[in-house]
Amino acid sequence: MASSLRELRQRRKSVSATMKITKAMELIAASKVIRARQTAQRALPYTRELNRAVSALATHASVDHPLTTPATTVRRAALLIITSDRGMNGAYSSNAIKTAARMRTRLEEQGVEVKRYAVGRKIINYCNFRQLPLERTWEGFSDAPTYADAHEIADALIADFLKPYEEGGVDEIHAVYTRMESMLTQVPRARRLLPLEVIAGTTATGAHEVIPQYEFEPDPETVLDELMPLYVRSRVWFYLLQSAASQLASQQRAMKSATDNANQLIETLTREANQARQAEITQEITEIVGGASALAEASAD
């Protein structure tokens, strides 16, 4: 009995140590997710202005650019998958990977070859373990991406998109990221990144106004050439920011439930330990009483 009491206490100690860690991680994730959401919020004006400019261009000039022209036949597509670098995020990474796998199956059913572009150590390890080929990988910034990271990824994607098929270029680029709906729901999503779908802005300018004639400097084509890569970068930047915020929110939730479970476990273990201690005391008393009565019987004889 004594050994089991010690074991119970040891387990309780180890569970409380784990709980301290998960509690700390929960708090860290909670403070980081606020920052990540603020960063995502701050990036909005840039995206908004860019969207406005692109739709102005689409409305006032004929949009005909390699990045917006769909290929006649899609033979090879790139799949950009954004996951986290580390675990302890609940189902965040595996949900993104599952969505990516569904996307890949769908593309392959249409006879499209899929090349993988991976962001985050989780997907890299996943693919390496299964010996799945990866075209390009990026890692080390999943919870705090910078614009420079988005810049690098977008430029690599654009370069492969513009390459002809025969030289290993791709006809389409899809991205899987996790959208931050709220602190409670984060949904993995698959979106087509390239070729871009440019929506002419009929709603952007108020319906009551006459759309003004735009002047382009130096000319619409050059402006478009400059704008399109910026637009792609801003999309990738948006995906990275959303994914980072989702990752942290998911981590906070996972760590919260881990802490709750640990608390419950500690409670049960404490009860069991108390019971074991009580049983030990009862047994000792029984033994003493038994011993005493045996002595009394012996001396009475």
Add this chain to the structure above:
Amino acid sequence: MAFDSSPLHVEVVSADGLIWQGDALSVVARTMEGDIGIMANHEPLLAILVPSAAEVLSTEGTREVVAVDGGFLSVADNRVSLLSSYARLAHEISLPEAERELAAAQKALEGGDASTETMQHVHRASAQVRAAKRAAEKH
């Protein structure tokens, strides 16, 4: 369309967020075709910027110098937006630091590394040095 003397509403936006916003009398920026000045009721315009220092003269009489590394300028309905991925306000740039960065970038360029990244780095650093100098000389 407003034809009164309402001031320009200017927004300077970088990828990391809104850098500066406010009402302004004029905006001077360098596009691919040369310097351009924007005042109220300017015709709608979309222009590509080159790495340079852009100036915004606010209605309060202050002058804001912004280092831009490219990007574009859009004008519509008395709203001006300067959009540049790595835009920075000149008075937030430390000149020695920017000069050091420029020297490092140029060294990399002279060392035979002519990648687009290095070129962008050089442009960005030189725009920041220019902006910091401009902000320093007139104040």
